[in-house]
Amino acid sequence: MEREDPSARMSSRGQARPADLFTNPLNFIAEVHMREREICAMIDTIATNDVPNEADCAAVAAFLRCQLPRHLEDEELDLFPMMLARCDPEDDIGPVIEKLLHDRGHAAVDTPEILLVLDDGAAIKTGFDDVARAMFLAFASHSRRHLILENAIILPIARARLTAKDLKLMRQHMLERRGLDVLLARFAPPH
Ligand SMILES: [Fe+2]
Secondary structure, eight states, X not given: OOOOOGGGGBOTTSSBOGGGGGTXXXXXXXXXXXXXXXXXXXXXXXXXSSSOOHHHHHHXXXXXXXXXXXXXXXXXXXXXXXXXXXXXXXXXXXXHHHHHHHHHHHHHHHHHHHHHHHTOHHHHHHOOOHHHHHHHHHHHHXXXXXXXXXXXXXXXXXXXXOOHHHXXXXXXXXXXXXXXXXXXXXXXXXX
């Protein structure tokens, strides 16, 4: 059987499709994680090429500026609190969420540094120095570790524990965060 190409489910700009938000918000979060994995691969390439690809630098900067902050809010303001409320004690989800939140504190410090380097047009033309390369590789490595935790532990437990009401509320908040709730209301069929 032919395997589905995950990138075919992305929009032409490589972002998770807003349409997926209209179905199950956990599927949308999983798609953002796939995009994040692609971004990590791009960061590795940027860090190891003599001269980085300008389009890759722009794509990584766009993801870190636009898509990632909303994704982090989706998880921190909706997904994680709902899981803490719904999970059984034997799920032992508290320490996992605590670790993710603690590590994100460090990522929040690193991201502006990464963006500063990615915005340096002169360095992109001549190649990044060793300090910047090491910073890129460390950032991608940390991000991958979080993705493993989120995909292997958080999302499967969320799918088992969150209720239809939770998912509806999460979907509504995610649409609002992206200004899509207004758009959806405008094109809703008349009652
Ligand atoms: Fe995530």
